[in-house]
Amino acid sequence: MVVTMPTIPVHPVEWDRASVESLAEHTLDEFLKSVERRALRMAELATLNRDEALDLVQDAMFGFVRHYAAKPAADWAPLFYRVLDSRLHDWHRRRQVRSRWLAAWLHDPQDAGIDAIAQAPDVSDPGPLLRLAGSEAARALDAALAKLPLRQRQAFLLRVWEGFDVAATAAAMRCSQGSVKTHLSRALTALRRELEDYA
C-alpha cells in the first residue's frame, strides 16, 4: 500500500506590501459594513434627522479610520462607537447652543414671527426608519428611545443591541463601568415604563 504524504510547502507564502494593504483594507471595509446600519440608527435616534445622522456616521467613519484603523481588529467595535459617541456629543452641544440662541430670539418681539419650536425636531416623531418598519411596537420603541437622555440611550443600545459587555460599553462611552450600569438601569426602567403595553 502506497501512502502519499501531504506536501508541505518549503517556502512560506510571501506577501508583498500591496497584498497586505489590500487585505487590511478589505477587513476594514467589512468591519465598517457590519456596523454602519446600527450606527446610522443610533445617530438617527439621537438627531431624529436622517441627513444629519448620515453626516455623523460618515464623520465617525473618517475619525475611526484616521485614528484607530491600525489597532487590532478585535478592538475596532468599541473604538468605532467611541468615535460615534464623541460625534453625537458634539452634535448635542452644538444643538444646545443653537437652542439657546433660538430661545433668546423668541423673547425678542421683533422676531415674534419665527416659530423656532415648530422648526425643532419633534421628539415623539418615530422617524422615517420606523415608519418603514411599519409596526406600532417599533414606532413606540423608537419614540421611547428618542426620549431617553443621550448617555442612557447609548448605554442601552451598546449593551443590549450591540451586545457589548460592561467593560466594552464603558470604553466606548469613555466612562466608568459603574456609570454604564447606572445609565443602563435607568434606561431599562424608563423603557419598560414607556413600553409596558408591548412588554
Added chain:
Amino acid sequence: MNEQSQWTQQVKALLDASAHDLDAATLSRLNRARQAALAQRRKAARRWFIPAGLASACALALAVAIWHGRAGAPPPAQGDVVALAANADDADVGADDDDFYADLDFYAWLDAQGQEPPG
C-alpha cells in the same frame, strides 16, 4: 428564558428590523461614506510613502558614495601587507641604528684606548 430577557430580545428584534429595512438611497450614501473613509486612508498611506522613499533614497545614495570612496583607494594586496609589516619592524631597528651611528666616535675612542698602551 426570563421575562427581562424576552423583552430585550423583542427590543433587539425590532431594532434589527429597523436597521435592515433601509432604503436604497440611504444604503448608497452609507456606501459612499465608507468608500470615502477608505480612500482617505489610502491617501494618508501615500503621504507617508514620500518621506519614507526620500529617506531610503538618501540612505542608498550615502551608501553608494561611501562604497565608491573605498573603491577609489584599492585595498593593499597580501604582499604589500607583509612589506608594510616589515617596514614597521625596520622603523624600530632604524631607531637603534641612529643611536649606533651617533655613538661611532665613542666606539672608535674606546677601541683606540684598548689597542694603545696606557700612557
